[in-house]
Amino acid sequence: MRVCVYCSSSSAVPAVYLETASQVGTLLANRGHELVFGAGNVGLMGAVADAMHAAGGRMVGVIPRRLYERKLAHSDIDELIVTETMAERKAEMERRAEAFLVLPGGIGTLEELVQVMTLRQLAYLEQPIVMLNTAGFYSLLLEHLQRLVDEAFMRAEFLDLCVVADMPAEAIELIEHPRELVMPEKWF
Numbered sequence: 001m002r003v004c005v006y007c008s009s010s011s012a013v014p015a016v017y018l019e020t021a022s023q024v025g026t027l028l029a030n031r032g033h034e035l036v037f038g039a040g041n042v043g044l045m046g047a048v049a050d051a052m053h054a055a056g057g058r059m060v061g062v063i064p065r066r067l068y069e070r071k072l073a074h075s076d077i078d079e080l081i082v083t084e085t086m087a088e089r090k091a092e093m094e095r096r097a098e099a100f101l102v103l104p105g106g107i108g109t110l111e112e113l114v115q116v117m118t119l120r121q122l123a124y125l126e127q128p129i130v131m132l133n134t135a136g137f138y139s140l141l142l143e144h145l146q147r148l149v150d151e152a153f154m155r156a157e158f159l160d161l162c163v164v165a166d167m168p169a170e171a172i173e174l175i176e177h178p179r180e181l182v183m184p185e186k187w188f
Contacts, residue, residue, distance in 0.1 A: 002060070003028055003175060004036040004097035006112040007044035008105035009072075017104050020134045021047035023168040024103065029057025031172060036096045038089065039063035039081075041074040044103055049074045062092045090115065099175040100129045102162070104137040117161045121186055128178035129162040132171045138164070157184055 005028075007021060021044035028035055029052045038045055039061025052059055053076040061077040068082050083089045090112060102113045119125040131138055142164065148154040160181055165171035 001032075001175065002034045002036050002096055002098045003101055004093050004099070005045075005048055005101045005103060006038075006105060006109050007048065007103035008109060009038070009040045009043040009045050010106065011043045011046070013043070013104070014135075016135050017044060017137070018047045020132065020168055021045075021103055022051040024048055024101065024132070024171070025051025025053075025057070026055045027168055027172050028052060029055030031176070033057070033172075033175075035059045036093055037061055038093070039073045039077060040067075041072060044105065046074060048103075049076065060096060062089050062096075064089050094119070094125065097127055099127050099178070101171055101175060102129065102131045104132070104134055110141075113162070117158075120161050120181075121158055121183065123183065128175055130171045130174045131162050131164050132168065133164050133166055155184055155186070158186075 005024065025048040035048065035052050035057060037048065040046055049059055059077045060079045061074060062081045062083060063073050064083050064086055073080060081092055083092060094116065100116050102109065116125060116129055120129060133139065145159060149156045149159060163174050163179065165174055
């Protein structure tokens with residue numbers, strides 16, 4: 001399965017996040033999955049890719065030219081795609097993905113998560129979305145999503161757009177055995 005992993009490009013994060021990213025890369029490779037990612041050689045992206053490569057996994061990296069020219073692409077990628085814009089990068093990753101796995105990350109990762117959730121909500125995507133809530137990283141976001149439901153900004157069923165795992169092995173299981181979703185109309 002082609003698994004698109006969204007995650008941080010920061011290497012300054014606490015070690016638990018980098019260690020978890022490495023575990024994800026190893027698990028994906030050992031279970032025969034292909035990694036689709038932002039091609040980065042830094043942060044959690046680099047940790048996932050390093051572990052994936054060490055375990056013999058196949059990687060497809062998608063990177064905008066501006067970042068490629070700054071030498072931020074991982075050197076061991078099997079297939080490197082250079083796009084002109086961030087929007088093209090996201091579209092290419094979405095097109096190739098059979099599942100999405102979201103690890104901790106910053107603004108870019110949050111934007112990618114919200115985009116695929118929105119696309120799934122509107123039935124533009126059917127692929128499963130799994131959020132890895134390492135050390136409770138996404139707990140406040142999950143509380144905010146519940147508030148959206150409580151205050152009628154979102155239907156309760158849309159909380160299921162993304163399933164949450166606390167451990168890497170659990171996240172991979174959720175990708176491999178996704179729940180079937182039946183989504184209502186977005187509008188109340």
